Amino acid sequence: MMSAGGARPARSGHSAIMPMPKFLTAHGAAAAVLLSALPVWAQSALPGFELEHLEINPGRGTAVMRNGELLVPGGMSLGLVGQYQQLPLVLLNGERRLEAVRNRASSILAGSYGVLPWLEVGAQVPVVLWQQGDDPGPLGLTPLASQGLGTPEVQARLGLLSRRDEHPVDLSVDLGVGLPIGSAAVLGRDSGLRVRALAAMGTQVGFLKPTLEAGVLLRSRNPLSAPGASGQALEMRLGAGVTTAGQGLRGELAVKAAFAADMDQPAVELLGGGRIPLSEGLELHALAGPGLGRSPGTPIARVLLGVTFRQEPPPRMEVLPEPVPQLRLEEFQTRPEYVPDSRVEPVPTRELLPPEPAPPSPP
Template identity: 55%
Template sequence: MAVSLLVCSLAAAQTTEQLPGFDLERLETNVGRGTLLVGNGELMVPGGLHVSLLGHYQRLPLVLNDGEGDLQVVRNRATALLSAGYGLLPWLEVSAQLPFVLWQQGDDPSLLGLGALAAQGLGTPVLQARLGLLSRRQRHPVDLSADFGVGLPVGNGTALAGDDGPRFHVRMTVGTSLGMVAPSLEAGVLFRPTILLATSDGSAKQGANSEIRLGAALATTGKGLRGELGLRATLSPQVAMDVLGGVRFPLPAGLDASLMAGPGLGGALGAPRFRVLAGVSFHDEPPPKLSFIDENADRELQLALATPDRPPEDERVRPVSTWELNALSRGDSGTAAPQGPQEPLRPYQPTPQERVVLRGVIPFTKGSAELQAVVPLLDQAVLQMSELPRGGTVIIEGHADTEGTDASDMFMSLRRAQAVRRYLVNQGVPATQVRIRGFGAEWPVSAKPATEEERQLNRRAEVIVLTEAVPTSATTQTPTP
């Protein structure tokens, strides 16, 4: 299709005076995680795939003045954009975009001494690599990425869809999640050939130049209908700005549909009066690669967790015993609390008849028991539980920093464990196979945290997926009569 459009466009251009070739489009869309206009700095996991097909309508993207009035060279323009992204490594994601001009029409540009435009044509293909610099998955405060891209000079200039030479862009994107909303910002530079449009009165109108591009977006989080608001601005040297708002909603089979519209501001070429974007996208990301822990190494780890070095001055009087709170969390009833001091609850130690197939830690923010929007570890646990042939059990152990009193720390650790349990049960894990325990601040990773990073390690929920160990050898015994 692309080759056919390109050949037809070039054949039509041979009969007229060719316009200086440049790409009229100033709006770039995002491939991968984030909103339709602006990314959020987060990369797809290795093996993740994102494919989208987007339709784009513009009103009055190119208006020139012939000395007597405005000439609407491009009054209406419809384009299509096919894009795909793939996660190669935890810190590397690659993507490609291929645009097409499907239809455009306007006044006759020969009144300005310019050749006629082609109605269709191939746009500028863009290849891009996205590098992850910071990630909230690694307990960084934000997601930060850097994009490096190149635009190939094969677009059709007579359709105002391609520059005369290659173009390059560098862009930084940062994003985070604040409860129900996810803000993101980006800033970059586009390097492209400089093009001037000569008019019949001898003046020159700048058609293309290197640009500074800025963007901001705000999106709601969740799995259902989501709202998006984006702003894109270019400085080159005239200012052009697009403000678009819309929605994104899920479809069956891993598809999403999106619709955005909004006005364009500024007098730069390529800034339309308004735009409308609509399309569908397919997004699929596997859970992180499973790693099976050696049983001997796992027992040594359990012993190390069970006997941490605790400073003597950290011993405090607890108004509520750990045993009583965890008995309530398991739903024990009808039995009287035993008299006398109870054995302190320790982190779970698998028996020789159990095998640990998955272990991980989920961090929490201070004073919060809410999970982040994306928790790959729990999706991996759900997948593993569904594939265990011998059945399995999930142990969830909640922990807290010294955020308050002993009782409040204990309840916070239980709330965190319950939040993880609720997520697993909602994803189909039987409730009878999930056990939770709360430790308060009794088993910190860092006994004397001196930095915020160390305190974050103590605000956690540990997830352990266990299954019955496969016997190394099987013997058959004949019962005695």
């Protein structure tokens, strides 16, 4: 039987303090969560956490996949990405369905700068522009904010291998820190820092450029995973993608997955799309695809649209460690005397010529 404060088991005889209900998943992309067993009047707001799972790549590669390459020293990349998510957070209580976040639109401003041949630094700032869902008042929860700041991140990318140096692959390591200064009311921040370490590798095979990612994310435990959840959780992240090579329209395909102890099952997203150059250094890209899994923040559908501007100086010419010897060009003032080869015997030659014209006859 449902009440204004939440669901109460039929066998429960307590009326002064009612525990919050256990919510189950409605479909693969909904969240299976368990709210804290607190008094209804004390549970005034949904516990804050970072709802966003997908990371935006501020440097070389695609919008969601790194390829192991670094910007050359002095190069810069600046991008603006807008995205829409459908049903990233759905709660169920028996037959009651609460679409806590039904629609969500956000934007991410990301940039990166090449410092050294082996070092690149970057940052990104996400903002939730609009989100909308069901009224959680019947469950004793205050509505979520519709706009707010997400979790800003700063990162450093270290290059280990590069095809520019005739290595077979590009290989880099990203170290990132997410700052807990976003809005908890919009589900845009964790209670502590988010620390990420990720390795990315890419190469080119014919007209295809495959890429791989693997890394870990140390973050606060999701407060919806268990009553009174606290401490840190280690989340493993994997990704694979492929793009087509060329200067014009290029296709992109990426698969991203996340695994953690406080997640009932892996969160997986499949995104496909392409990018096209608009002018020198400016590109337009679009991606879309479904999400699978019970983890909060995994929508049933996601659409991304963005622009990227990249400017890089030409690579510096390498200086040879050894001096180049000075060369001198000399010209013979007189031709050397010709000495016939005694092994060659001269032979007579004949030349066929047309007959000489007859002399004109006298008049």
